[in-house]
Amino acid sequence: MKTIKILRIQTLIICLLILFSSNAQTYKSNSWSANLYLGASNMMGDLGGSNFIGSRGVFDYDFRATRLAVGTGINMNTGAFSLGLNLLFTRLAGNDEYSAQDFQVDRNLCVRTDLFEASFLTEYRPFSRTKGFNRFYVYTGIGGIYYQPKTKLNDDWIKLRTLGTEGQYFDDGPGPYSELDVVIPYGLGYKFRLAKSTSLILDLGFRKTFTDYLDDVSTVYVDPVLLASSNGIESPILSNRSNTPKVIGDERGNPDKDDMYFLLGLKFEYILGGKAGDGCYYNRNPPKTRSTKINQRKMFTR
Structure with missing residues (x-):
């Protein structure tokens, strides 16, 4: 299963690079832009959320778990496409106290997860030649994250991965989950031009991960005695904080x-080179069409 996922990711990367490369060759000049990002994040995992157990996409959203996100990036823009490198930090959160489901309230777990993300994104403006809609874009790409789930005990925030709360460090256990993971970013946005070289962008993005441990919760309860002897006394305490046995x-x-x-x-967003245009990055040397060449001939024959 992991091999299939990796192959799909590699195929996606190749397709994006081919699309961008073929588009870039059509134009003789490109523009570069840099951006600063300020927004909010929300995790859809096993803790808190709506009335579901486990992530159900945007339907598992809980406003009280929203946290700050900051980032920066740089883009190379050409025609209707742009290719960018982005860096982002956020602190995700989940709390069973927020749930309306009895199972989760009784489970009584909470988490905060510091997350660093680096991603390569390809943006596409499908209406780049349609005035009024040329500022709209969609995007996808590939990225990687480093994440560290923690929970609170006696006013201290404890790292959960090293405690193996689901028996990861047992002799016959699955082993600890990785702090690194691949993500598939995708989303959409709209650019509001402020001046010749600056824009304000409204951006909505989703991140598909390949881990179920952003919140350190995935499977079943394990033997608390074995958990204590294997990982220390804090492990069974933080593994099971339920109000019932x-x-x-x-x-x-x-x-x-x-x-x-x-x-x-x-x-x-600030344009480092070229012209911002009307939300798109118009090229100063667009490709010549047949009609353009005919008009040029007429000018020289007069």
């Missing part, structure tokens, strides 16, 4: 759904 093997999370998160924010 749990049996080994009882459901703790939903391993069938990977976690995801989404972002909504504003970008301030």
Whole structure:
């Protein structure tokens, strides 16, 4: 399954590069832009959220778990496409206290996850030649994240990965989950031109991950005695904070759904070279069409 996912990701990267490369060759000059990002993030995982157990996309959204997100990026723009490198930091959150479902309220878990993201994105403006709509864009790409789930105990924030709260460090356990993961970013946005070289951008983005441990919750409850002897006394305390007794093997999370998160924010963009145009990056040397060549011949024959 992991191999199939990797192959799909590699195929996506190749397709995006081919699309961008073929478009870039059509134009003789490109423009560069830099941006600063300020927005909000929300995690859709096993904790808190709506009335679902496990992530159900945007339907698992809970406003109280919204946190700040900041970032920066640089883009090479050509024609209707642009290729960019972006960096982002956010602190995701999840809390069973926010849920309306009895199962989650009783489970009584909470988490905050510091997350760093680096991504390569390809933007496409499908209406680049239509005035009034040429500022709209969609995007996708490939990225990587480093994340660190923590929870609160006696006013201290404790790293959860090293505690193996679901038996990851048992002799026959699955092993610890990685702090690194691949993400597939996708989304859409709209550019509001402020001046010749500056724009304000409204951006909505989603991040598909390949881990179910952004919130450190995925499978079942394990033996607390074995957990304490294997990982220390804090591990069983933070693994099971329920108000009712749990049996080994009882459901703790939903391993069938990977976690995801989404972002909504504003970008301030500055054009480093070229002309901002009307939300698109008009090229100073557009390709000559047949009609253009005919008109040029007429001018020289007069």
